[in-house]
Amino acid sequence: MPTPLAETLTQLRVGNQKFLIDFYQRSRHLFARWAQRQHRLPAAQAHELLQDTLLDFYDQVADGRITKMPEDLRAFIYGMAQQRLAAQVPAHVPLPAAEAQRRQRLLAQFNQLGADCQQVLTYFYFHGYQFEKMGVKMGFPNATVARRQKGSCLRKLYELVRGGYDATWGAGTADNEG
Known part of the structure; x- marks a missing residue:
């Protein structure tokens, strides 16, 4: 089953470039033909152009210039x-090496969060859901619970970034999921 576009955007924002790698592998020959016809570029240059363009796209998604x-x-x-x-x-x-490393660390730390926390943060920050909608999607009784869950998950991510959170602690419930 193909990944929904919104989920793809979310994965790109947290540093997962698999979608772009797959896109490149599927599209590079067609792109090279287009670049040769339109701009008289040899295949090797066209492949480099596609790689650089996909990296530009990734950067625009990661820094919020592309939101849809x-x-x-x-x-x-x-x-x-x-x-x-x-x-x-x-x-x-x-990308500067420091920025590339920062993105990889953030992705690794995000992936250490439990599935519920990942989903809550994804709904709020990448889909832009209001607490009411997030509560319905996650099965919370009301918007206040969704707001508290988001805060709790954000604190856990912050602690991971700072290096002081053990993701194995408190696994099990949405409230404690790490």
Whole structure:
């Protein structure tokens, strides 16, 4: 079953690039043909352009400039590549090592949270759900419980980031899930 677009965006925001890697592997030959026809780029350059464009897309998702997954992702990526070529952006400008490491650590720490905490934080921060809607989705009795759960989960993530939270403590209930 394919992953819903909103879930894909959430996974990208927490640093999981699997979707983009899969997109690259499926699309690189078609993209190379397009780049050769439209811009006379050799296949190797087209592949680099697609990689850099996908990394730009990832950065825009991660920092909040893209908040909704484009309906036609392929057309969106091709448009970004076209803009990149028009602006003559240099190829392979990687993230600074510190930022790449920070994102990987944050993803690892987020993945240490229990499934309920991951879901609560995802609903609130990435889907933008109000507490009432989040409460309904999570099966909480009311919005106040959803608000408290979000606060508790955020504290747990903060403690993980600071290095003082043991994710194995209190596993079991949504209120204590770590």
